Amino acid sequence: MIPFNKPYLTGKETEYIEDAVLTGKLSGNGKYTKLCQHYFEEKYNFGKCLLTTSCTDALEMAAILANIQPGDEVIMPSYTFVSTSNAFVLRGAKIVFADSRKDHPGIDEASIESLITEKTKVIVPVHYAGVACNMEKIMNLATKYNLLVIEDAAQAIDSYYTFSDGSKKVLGSIGHLSAFSFHETKNIISGEGGMLVVNDLKFSNRAEIIWEKGTNRSAFFKGEVDKYGWVDIGSSFLPSEIIAAFLWAQLENLEKIQTKRIGIWNNYYFGLEKWAKKNDVILPYRPDYSTNNAHMFYLVCKSIEQRTILIKKLKEHGISAVFHYLSLHESPFYHSKHDGRALPKSNHYSNCLVRLPLFYELKEEDIKKIIDIITTI
């Protein structure tokens, strides 16, 4: 049996959890929360980092910071996880779904400008599989139309974008705000977990307030106010120190984990290259401006029938391969609210994309077995 995913433990997680207990503080914003946030701010030159209980919650914080009001429009790909859109719908936004690129499930940047109206407030590029969206194009549009860019970097840890002038920035550091996930299926995990990155520091103080349930508690502990109270909307976005301690053990091993995953990814790629070409199956495409963080290895089959056969064959051998997302513009919740535009590429990935097992402890012989099964179909 080869599962689709298996959470990897570095070995220090429970030790750090026990240490967190010894600090006498298990609620949020303690020693390990600060260690993790500082790590990200230093390593990736992010703006202010705030751990959250999930990437969903980080996106919800971003939607509040963007001051989304009923009727405001938010542009995002239809081929994405439901939380990308729900976070904005909860604030009353109208979602304007864009199609995917032909060569990649990420948002088709060429389609965005025609979707911008006077009501547009935010563009949400989703870095699918950790592959960068065309951030230069998107940031230029944002400047031209005075929009905010909120990167959905759920899958994008440790992946970089190169601008046309040759400068390079890590994903999540380019938009005004960005959201990461540490869900158990991600490269770096804490079971459930996420992080908001505030790159435009004009949002920094309000981000802390929203994070602390709408109170100015952070300012109080910094000695900036003499008592704290209810000053804004907000929620309990911050995770327990138990979660942060677990995450810290993972971060200490980030480079080791990334090296291992990239090795697995390359094994898949080179093992399947010939077969894919012969069978009209598309392997992951990566534009020159993006690095590969080996978050995911996927295939785009030529048809839903081909994908069904592939998944079934793998399942017969005890191997779990999965597909996702149903296009959000055609979902039961949103299809009547969508403006009717066809988004064929999103639907194509919906029908034809399949993800292969990829986790730290996936053995070479398992990869070989998976490749052997696929290539004999």
Place this chain on the structure above:
Amino acid sequence: MIPFNKPYLTGKETEYIEDAVLTGKLSGNGKYTKLCQHYFEEKYNFGKCLLTTSCTDALEMAAILANIQPGDEVIMPSYTFVSTSNAFVLRGAKIVFADSRKDHPGIDEASIESLITEKTKVIVPVHYAGVACNMEKIMNLATKYNLLVIEDAAQAIDSYYTFSDGSKKVLGSIGHLSAFSFHETKNIISGEGGMLVVNDLKFSNRAEIIWEKGTNRSAFFKGEVDKYGWVDIGSSFLPSEIIAAFLWAQLENLEKIQTKRIGIWNNYYFGLEKWAKKNDVILPYRPDYSTNNAHMFYLVCKSIEQRTILIKKLKEHGISAVFHYLSLHESPFYHSKHDGRALPKSNHYSNCLVRLPLFYELKEEDIKKIIDIITTI
């Protein structure tokens, strides 16, 4: 040094976390989430239980289930934690703040009926210090005016209400919905954590959907639908299995923890009784219809000056005693939205209530020391 709070470990927390890892599933809704939810449903005869990342999140789920629309009115005490109100404000509600009882910080049930208008949708009784609000009166009002009752049972685990016919129900099982907290300062903890209880089962299916990010994933895993997708608003309300495993270790020791806390509480009460009477300080009052879950031991001083002296004196001896809440109707965020009614009892508790250290490992000699210091003021 005696801290105000110290998280108690039963000794099995990290063992269960390691076991959770072995299940291969660290995201939400796994083995330990189910164990905890089942425990509550069985022990307390709750309706459907759903673990959440915080009590705040459970209240937010309740506000969504109540279908709060902009302008809907929600009645709650002003003397409560900010999340009680923020959860409803996030959905556009107008909060109608009620005053506290003269003899107890809980909502003055006699004041509620006059606050009900055609726009009232929900009453939120907050069981302060685990002491029951007058639930019979409140439920009768809800029936009369067709309102929902959402119990804020953050502090109310294992506390009971006795109806006038002699029947007894645990707090959190009486309202249509209720919300619990497992924050590190509570009797039973998971660092951060909470739970929604759905007693009116007509909300049950939608609660699962909202919990699962607005998808019908739960129905899919039960085989009720053949694929799942976006069907409603929602968020990532469910906690990691790491948190649920921690909580499970606590629940196994619930009775031991409760017995210990009640002993500490009684030591305070009997040790301070005479002094309080002589100094016009009020000890915690408990109506006959409520049990005591020993969540909190507080004093209501006769003045803010008396409280300041008491906190200062304790601090000089390394003992941390704290006060809370600033009346929400006078908060920077809400005072201009409040209708101007004076809520003097809420303000009185704001100024005069002080909480003493109360945690499982608080030693008898520490309690004696605290009592000695207070009674020599």
